[in-house]
Amino acid sequence: MAGEMSAVGSFILALLLAGYLGQQYLPPPKPKVVGLDLGTTFCSVGVFHAGTGEVEVIGDEEGRKSLPSVVSFTATGIHVGHDVQDLVDSNPQNTIYDAKRFIGKVFEPDVLISESARYPFQVTNNNGSAEFLITTNQTFTVSPEFIGSQLLLKMRKMAEKHLGVPIHKAVISVPAEFDEMQRNYTIRAANMAGLDVLRVINEPTAAAMAYGLHKVDVFNVLVVDLGGGTLDVSLLNKQGGMFLTRAMAGNNKLGGQDFSQRLFQYATERVRQQYGVAPSLKEDIHRLRQAVEEVKLNLTVESKMLLRVPLRVLTQGPRGPVEEPVVFQEPISRELFEELNTDLFQKILTPIKTVLEEGQLSKEDVDEIVLVGGSTRIPRIRQLIAQYFGKEPNTSVDPDLAVVTGVAIQAGIMGGSWPLQVSAMEIPNRHLRKMNFS
Template sequence: MAGEMSILGSAILALFLAGYLGQQYLPPPKPRVIGLDLGTTFCSVGVFHPGVGDVEVIGDEEGRKSIPSVVSFTPTQVLAGNEAQELADSSPQNTIYDAKRFIGKVFEPEDLEQESARYPFKVVYNNGSAEFLVSTNHTFTVSPEFIGSRLLLKMKKMAESHLGVPVQKAVISVPAEFDERQRNYTIRAANLVGLDILRVINEPTAAAMAYGLHKADVSNVLVVDLGGGTLDVSLLNKQGGMFLTRAMAGNNKLGGQDFSQRLLQHALERVRQQFGVLPIQKEDIHSLRQAVEAAKLNLTLQSSVLLQVPLHLEVGGLGDPPKPVLFQETITREMFEELNADLFQKILAPVRTVLEEGQLEKSEVDEVVLVGGSTRIPRIRQIIASFFGKDPNTSVDPDLAVVTGVAIQAGIMGGAWPLQVSALEIPNRHLRKTNFN
């Protein structure tokens, strides 16, 4: 018996030694499963590298770690990401965004009409579902899951180009409030481009994993997810290695786009004051919109930025040919905060609601984590820190928190070494999200 135990022990030791030597001297295997964050405004794809245990968020051909969730149709092409975004001003009726708001959702005709009124493209009702009407060299409709599939195909190709191997399996994230139908339609979008979805994970749980909270000694985690178009606040309770979503609230009409729009309106008014007319050329409005968006991003790091935008304005009067002018305006962080003061304060309403519904005092929240690029805005971080009396956890890039967590889960599903602790979710089918509009 002692001899058999000795042989067994030697065999186990040999296996560990072989694994160690393999890790040290052999190239690590390619990731077998990718992690996908199909966001409302931006999308990202990441992988967990076996052997080294690092998460890598894969960039596009320009090295950008996320792509706009935009798909545009031309007579000859279907474009996705940044190429599609470039057509948003010149071909607004055929450039679809925010499709995630519609995927798998059941509408009444009047509700869909109200929801779609703010978009420049046409949304039509089809037996309870939303579809998008596209007119290029002919007119046709496409489903929200088809739009999602084009974005997922773009990210699949990004991953395959970077890794040098075909990709067929993935883990994907969805909002915690997505019902079974919305989750299934998200999976359907992935299936359309040949992806087998091994697991669907809630976005707040993915974010908590990115922050390492599935391995930390915490009980109550509040996730503030403020992206380009939506605010989602989730209260998670960790029980062992499992996360229970105790409460959800949000505002599906509040995000970075709204902050940019306030700044754009200010810039347009300043153009009118300086030159007496407003820009009417699509190219000028597009340039001004891009400059404003860049200014908003730079104001997270700088106290002021200078807008410099060449425009073509009819400054001589109606009927005169447009003349080239240079619009210049200094934008300060203080000015940006004043323009958006009321919107920033709206962030606290869903925070208070999830605490009330979760029956928690704010002092009982162990960690406040930030997700979404708009949480970079210093004033927003100040408002959250002041409310809780402590700074939120900012150790992870908020733009990439969800995709990082999904990539970790993808590594787990792929059996990657070194092994990770998986975060399990306790389903709460009776939970409903409170929305503030």
């Protein structure tokens, strides 16, 4: 009997030793479950690497780790992400963005008309569901989940090319306020892209995981998610390894696009003052918008930037309108940018105050303030949040990639990757409602 026990013990020891040596000297297996952040404005794909325990957010051929959530239809095919940027102004009626706002939602006719009024493309009503009307060499409609599927397919192919293995399984994030139908339609979009969704995780929970809050001693976490088009604020309560969303509020008409628009309006007026006419050619408007966006991004690290863009202004000649080439130059300071957006920045505090009130907490009770979304890079926004709470928000993670990082960790958990991670479970809060301000 003792001999048998000794043999079993030796066998187990040999297995453990083989496993250890395998981890040390054999290449780790390639990830086969990806984490997907299908954002309103940008989307990303990430993986958790076994062995190293590191998260990698996968970039495209040029190393860009965020893909614009835009799909354009032309007579030659379907264009996705960065390939669409030059088509936004030249093919606006067939270029679809913000599809996530419509996915899985049932609209009253007047509400859908109101929601779609802000877009250059046509939104139609199919028994309460939104569809987008496309006219190229033929006329047809596409659903929001089809738009989502094209973005997810693009990211799946990026991951497969980078990893060198086929990808069929994924974990995907959704806004905390998404109901069952919106979550199911998001899963449907993934299925259309050839992906089996192993878990759907709330974006605020994913962000908290990216910051490692599922493994440390915190209780109340405030997640401020300010992207290109929307502001979402969530108050999470951690109970053991589980997160409960206590309150949500936001503004679905506030984001980086609005800040850029203020600067674009200012630049347009300065062009008019200098040359007597505002830019009117599509190419000029597109160039000016791109230049304004670049200046806005650079002002997060620089105090002053020069806005410089070649234009062709239409001036009145003796024989009618004449295109005159000019180079418009205008110094833009961070102070000016903040002044142009003062009222918009102040609106960020409204949903923050609301979730604290709804969650019955004082601002002193918040253990961690987590920033998500590229617009939270803006120094004035960080300053406003820090002043309100009397402490600095947590900025240890890239806000653009916080959600996809957390989703990738969850994908590693679902794929059984080593080293094992502590899983962050979510406690469903069926009675939760989101307060929206605009």
